[in-house]
Amino acid sequence: MLAKRFYELSPYVPGEQPKDREYIKLNANENPYPPSPEVAKVISSFDVSSFRLYPDPDAGELRDAIAHMIGHGLTRDNLFVGNGSDEVLSFVFFTFFDSCAPLYFPEHTYSFYPVYAGYYDIPIERKPLRADYSIDLDAFLAGSSTGVIFPNPNAPTGIYTPVQTIRSFLQKYPADRAVIVDEAYIDFGGETVVPLLTDFPNLIIVRTFSKSFCFAGARLGFVIANPPVIQNLFTTKNSFNHFPVDTLTQKVGTAACGDWPYYRRINDEIARTRDMFAQEITAYGWTVLPSLANFVFTRKEGLSGKSIYEAIKKEGILVRHFSQPGIEDFVRISIGTPEQMKKLSGVMKGV
Amino acid sequence: MLAKRFYELSPYVPGEQPKDREYIKLNANENPYPPSPEVAKVISSFDVSSFRLYPDPDAGELRDAIAHMIGHGLTRDNLFVGNGSDEVLSFVFFTFFDSCAPLYFPEHTYSFYPVYAGYYDIPIERKPLRADYSIDLDAFLAGSSTGVIFPNPNAPTGIYTPVQTIRSFLQKYPADRAVIVDEAYIDFGGETVVPLLTDFPNLIIVRTFSKSFCFAGARLGFVIANPPVIQNLFTTKNSFNHFPVDTLTQKVGTAACGDWPYYRRINDEIARTRDMFAQEITAYGWTVLPSLANFVFTRKEGLSGKSIYEAIKKEGILVRHFSQPGIEDFVRISIGTPEQMKKLSGVMKGV
Numbered sequence: 001m002l003a004k005r006f007y008e009l010s011p012y013v014p015g016e017q018p019k020d021r022e023y024i025k026l027n028a029n030e031n032p033y034p035p036s037p038e039v040a041k042v043i044s045s046f047d048v049s050s051f052r053l054y055p056d057p058d059a060g061e062l063r064d065a066i067a068h069m070i071g072h073g074l075t076r077d078n079l080f081v082g083n084g085s086d087e088v089l090s091f092v093f094f095t096f097f098d099s100c101a102p103l104y105f106p107e108h109t110y111s112f113y114p115v116y117a118g119y120y121d122i123p124i125e126r127k128p129l130r131a132d133y134s135i136d137l138d139a140f141l142a143g144s145s146t147g148v149i150f151p152n153p154n155a156p157t158g159i160y161t162p163v164q165t166i167r168s169f170l171q172k173y174p175a176d177r178a179v180i181v182d183e184a185y186i187d188f189g190g191e192t193v194v195p196l197l198t199d200f201p202n203l204i205i206v207r208t209f210s211k212s213f214c215f216a217g218a219r220l221g222f223v224i225a226n227p228p229v230i231q232n233l234f235t236t237k238n239s240f241n242h243f244p245v246d247t248l249t250q251k252v253g254t255a256a257c258g259d260w261p262y263y264r265r266i267n268d269e270i271a272r273t274r275d276m277f278a279q280e281i282t283a284y285g286w287t288v289l290p291s292l293a294n295f296v297f298t299r300k301e302g303l304s305g306k307s308i309y310e311a312i313k314k315e316g317i318l319v320r321h322f323s324q325p326g327i328e329d330f331v332r333i334s335i336g337t338p339e340q341m342k343k344l345s346g347v348m349k350g351v
Numbered sequence: 352m353l354a355k356r357f358y359e360l361s362p363y364v365p366g367e368q369p370k371d372r373e374y375i376k377l378n379a380n381e382n383p384y385p386p387s388p389e390v391a392k393v394i395s396s397f398d399v400s401s402f403r404l405y406p407d408p409d410a411g412e413l414r415d416a417i418a419h420m421i422g423h424g425l426t427r428d429n430l431f432v433g434n435g436s437d438e439v440l441s442f443v444f445f446t447f448f449d450s451c452a453p454l455y456f457p458e459h460t461y462s463f464y465p466v467y468a469g470y471y472d473i474p475i476e477r478k479p480l481r482a483d484y485s486i487d488l489d490a491f492l493a494g495s496s497t498g499v500i501f502p503n504p505n506a507p508t509g510i511y512t513p514v515q516t517i518r519s520f521l522q523k524y525p526a527d528r529a530v531i532v533d534e535a536y537i538d539f540g541g542e543t544v545v546p547l548l549t550d551f552p553n554l555i556i557v558r559t560f561s562k563s564f565c566f567a568g569a570r571l572g573f574v575i576a577n578p579p580v581i582q583n584l585f586t587t588k589n590s591f592n593h594f595p596v597d598t599l600t601q602k603v604g605t606a607a608c609g610d611w612p613y614y615r616r617i618n619d620e621i622a623r624t625r626d627m628f629a630q631e632i633t634a635y636g637w638t639v640l641p642s643l644a645n646f647v648f649t650r651k652e653g654l655s656g657k658s659i660y661e662a663i664k665k666e667g668i669l670v671r672h673f674s675q676p677g678i679e680d681f682v683r684i685s686i687g688t689p690e691q692m693k694k695l696s697g698v699m700k701g702v
Contacts, residue, residue: 003449054567055567098356214402218599236360
C-alpha cells in the first residue's frame with residue numbers, strides 16, 4: 001500500500017522534549033526571551049470571527065512588513081513566506097534541485113537537508129569542513145552539482161562565513177545553479193548576503209522567525225531572492241498547500257517586524273551572553289568554536305560528547321549531542337538567559 | 352536553474368478574493384458563523400511567551416480532543432493532524448500513491464487532486480460521473496490503480512454517497528491499495544465512514560476544520576485511519592516539516608473540539624438554510640443537485656454558468672463557476688446566513 005518513494009525517507013529527529021522533570025532547555029536553539037509586546041497586543045485584539053475565512057494566500061501585508069524591516073530596497077516581490085523555514089526549505093528543494101547532479105552541502109550542517117533530499121529523491125554529496133570546522137566553499141566548485149546549500153552561520157558549529165568569501169564563491173559557481181544561504185542564525189552577529197542579490201540571480205536566502213524572533217511555536221519562515229525565484233516558489237506552494245500561513249500568524253509576524261528595535265536589543269543581549277559564556281567555559285578548559293549564532297559548539301579533551309550531554313542532563317539542563325563521526329565529541333549549547341548560562345557554566349566547571 | 356519536476360506543476364486556483372468592493376462571499380465554502388466562544392477564550396488567555404518554544408510536534412492533546420469528539424472508540428493513534436487538509440492530502444498522496452499505476456478519482460471533484468498528482472508525478476485517470484452527477488464507484492474497480500480518492504459528499508456537486516455503497520465498494524477493491532474518503536463536508540448532513548475502519552485497513556479518511564469548524568483561517572486538517580497508516584503519515588510529515596501545526600492552532604483546535612454542541616447547532620442551521628434555499632430557487636426554475644454539503648450546485652436552462660456567475664457578481668455576491676466541459680453550465684453556491692441566501696434567491700429569481 002506504500003508508495004515506492006516512501007522507502008527513501010529518513011525522518012528528521014529534533015531536539016528531545018522530555019517530560020520526566022523540568023529542564024532548562026538549551027537544546028533546540030530557542031530564544032530565551034518572549035516576543036515583542038506588540039505581538040501580545042495583536043493577539044488580544046484579534047477578531048476571532050475572521051478565522052471563518054481563508055487567509056490571504058499571498059500574505060501580502062506580512063511580506064511588505066518583512067521587506068520594510070530588512071531594507072536594502074527590498075519589496076514584497078523579493079519575499080516568499082511559509083509555515084516555518086522547514087516548509088520553505090522543502091519548497092526550495094522541490095523547485096531548484098533535481099536528480100541531474102548531486103546537491104552539495106557541508107558534511108556537518110543542519111540535519112534536515114539530507115531528509116529533504118530523501119523526500120524528493122535528490123542525490124547528495126557532503127563536503128568536508130576544514131580542519132578548523134569552517135565551511136570550505138572551494139570544495140563546492142569541484143565536479144557538477146544541481147546546487148549548493150549551507151547555513152550562515154553554520155549549524156551546529158556556529159561558525160560564520162564572511163560575505164566577501166561568499167561573493168567570491170558565487171563569482172566562480174555556475175550562474176544557472178541555485179545557491180541557498182540559510183540565514184537562520186544571522187541576527188546574532190553575522191552580516192547578511194542580501195546585498196549580493198543584485199549581482200547573483202541564483203542566490204536564494206532562507207530565514208526563520210523561530211530563533212531571533214522568538215516564534216518557534218508560531219511557525220513562520222521566509223525566502224529573500226530576486227522576483228523570478230519568488231514567483232517560482234509561489235507556483236510550488238500553490239501546488240502543495242494554497243494557504244500555509246494562517247491568518248493570526250500573518251498578523252503577529254507583521255507586528256513583530258514593526259518592532260525590530262526590540263528584537264535587536266534581545267538578540268544583542270544573547271550575543272553578549274554567548275561571548276561571556278564562551279569566555280567562562282574556555283577558562284575552565286573547554287574548547288569553544290568561534291560562534292556568531294545563538295549557540296556554541298564545545299568539547300573537552302578526554303571526554304565524549306555523549307558523556308558531557310549526560311552529565312549536564314543529570315543537573316537538569318538539556319543540551320544537544322550529535323553522534324556523527326567527526327563531531328561526536330562536541331555538544332551544542334543554545335544560549336539562554338545570563339542566569340541560565342551561569343548555572344550551566346557552574347555545572348561544566350565540574351564536568 | 353529549475354528542477355525538472357517543476358515543469359509538471361499546474362497550481363491550484365482557489366475561489367477569487369477581489370478587493371474592488373464589498374461582496375457577499377459565497378464562493379469558497381466558508382462557514383458564515385464565527386467559531387465557538389471557547390476559541391475566543393483560549394486566544395485571550397494565550398501565553399504569548401510560549402511562542403518562543405517549538406510546538407508539540409505530535410500534537411498529542413489536540414489528537415486526543417479530536418478522538419474524543421468523534422467517538423467510535425478512536426484514540427490519538429487513529430489521528431494525524433496537519434496544516435489544513437490541503438497539507439494532509441499532500442502527505443497522503445506522497446505516502447500511498449506512486450507511478451506504478453494511475454490514481455483514480457471522479458471526473459468532477461476537488462480540483463486540488465490533480466495538482467498533488469502533478470507535484471508527486473502520479474499518473475491519474477478521471478472516471479466519469481453517472482448521468483445524475485453521482486459518483487460511480489464501480490468505475491474505480493476496472494483496471495489497475497495505485498489507489499482511489501473521492502470526497503463524500505462530492506465537490507462541487509454536493510452529492511452524498513451512502514456508507515453502505517462505500518462498504519460494498521471496499522469489499523471489491525484490492526485491500527493493498529489505499530482508498531481515501533475526503534470528508535471535508537461530512538458535517539452538513541452525511542454519515543461518516545469511520546465505522547468501516549475496523550474492517551478495512553486500507554481506508555483513509557481526511558477531514559478539515561475549515562468548513563464545519565469555521566477555521567479556514569486557522570489551517571487545520573486531519574486524518575482518521577488505523578494506527579499503521581497514521582505512523583506512516585508521521586514518517587512522511589517528519590521528512591517535510593517537523594512542526595506543521597503551530598502552538599496556538601493546536602490550542603484553539605482543542606478548544607473547538609470541546610464545544611461540539613455549538614458546531615452541531617450552526618451546521619444544522621446551515622443544512623436547514625441550504626434546503627430552504629434549494630427549494631426556493633427550484634421554485635424559480637433552477638435545477639439544484641441534491642446536496643448534503645454546505646453548498647449547492649445549480650444551473651438554469653438556457654443560461655451558461657459564466658453568465659450566471661457574472662449576473663450574480665454584478666449584484667455584489669460572489670459564487671463559483673468552473674469552466675470544465677460537463678459542468679460549465681453550473682455555479683457552486685456556498686451556504687451563508689438565511690439573510691444572505693434570501694438576498695441571493697431574490698437576485699436569482701430575476702436572472
